[in-house]
Amino acid sequence: MTFRFEEENYRNVYVLEDYYCTNPFCDCNHATVSLYDEEHDRRISFLLNFNKTHGPLPNHPKLEPLENEIVKGFVKDLRDEAWTLLRQRYLEAKGYGERNPMSYLVFESGRYVNYMEMFPKNNLLLDFSQDGQRYFAEDSYEMDPRNGAKDARLAFYKFDPKEDKQPPLFNYTYFLDEKLREEEDKKLGGDELNILAALNQFVPNLADVVKSRYKQVKQLGKELMEASPKTGIATAKINRNDLCPCGSGKKYKKCCALKLN
Ligand SMILES: [Zn+2]
Ligand SMILES: [Zn+2]
Structure with a gap:
């Protein structure tokens, strides 16, 4: 105006x-x-x-x-x-x-960006619950197609309708490679493992979801780089x-x- x-x-x-x-x-x-x-x-x-x-x-x-x-x-x-x-x-x-x-x-090498920020139209949210408590996870990816680290970052949150966003309960590097993922799991505490297991239960194809989102983000990064x-x-x-x-x-x-x- x-x-x-x-x-x-x-x-x-x-x-x-x-x-x-x-x-x-x-x-x-x-x-x-x-x-x-x-x-x-x-x-x-x-x-x-x-x-x-x-x-x-x-x-x-x-x-x-x-x-x-x-x-x-x-x-x-x-x-x-x-x-x-x-x-x-x-x-x-x-x-x-x-x-x-x-x-x-903005194309930014090295920064992990929340998936929903890149693809706001996508409506598959990583919501789940465990022992009557609701949780959600946010997945972030790095855009640079030249960067070969095959992973996503997952941040786990308690769902609380009264509170604005709280700090994550914990963060987890989700490797696309299953063996690396198993290694990563060993770093988690018992409660964290249970929460991660609950997410896997609610989203049984989680590995495929992460893999396809990873590809989608790298493609977007390529387009942004060339734009x-x-x-x-x-x-x-x-x-x-x-x-x-x-x-x-x-x-x-x-x-x-x-x-x-
Ligand atoms: Zn501005
Ligand atoms: Zn603004």
């Missing part, structure tokens, strides 16, 4: 540009807003939080006092309809991300290869730089 507004005290006209993170698994709850002063080719960029506060862009110099005043006034005067509109566009961006994981996925950078995106004065100011940890060009206009 780009709209003009006049800022009273300084008589500048700004064009508002809004950017959003499309990662549906990221609850950033803000827009990155840039107030562009065309006449002087200057830009004031900041995070606009949906709790009606604002903040600086991470990894960027602080705003000058005058810029800060302008932003404060802007946030204070922002009408309810505008908040609603921005929130709608935030949800739109997340919806876009859900349909196009390539819009937020040329997206074109036609923003011209903000944030370097496209910098870390995104929204704090998502992704490169700017793969995150909030993706404008939806």
Whole structure:
């Protein structure tokens, strides 16, 4: 969205540009807003939080006092309809991300990425229960097709509807090779082994699931590696290869730089 507004005290006209993170698994709850002063080719960029506060862009110099005043006034005067509109566009961006994981996925050698983050449409969750307690596991994979470590990382969690995500009960390296897996099992304690056994019971073809997801991820990694950078995106004065100011940890060009206009 780009709209003009006049800022009273300084008589500048700004064009508002809004950017959003499309990662549906990221609850950033803000827009990155840039107030562009065309006449002087200057830009004031900041995070606009949906709790009606604002903040600086991470990894960027602080705003000058005058810029800060302008932003404060802007946030204070922002009408309810505008908040609603921005929130709608935030949800739109997340919806876009859900349909196009390539819009937020970044090829990163060596990092294990949650499978659901790469394939949000997949609905086979690794849920299970044992002795009346519900658990779930999350599987992560490394994208780099040149890296030969044939494994996945499983993190096991207790399912608790009241609590937001807790730290994992334990982590387990799931080797595709059965012999290596048996070796790995020896490192687990009794309780952990029982929980792992319960998962295997609920998902009897777990080895096949992990193997096919592993292949799928390596293929995605290959595509991401070969993909040329997206074109036609923003011209903000944030370097496209910098870390995104929204704090998502992704490169700017793969995150909030993706404008939806
Ligand atoms: Zn985000
Ligand atoms: Zn971002």
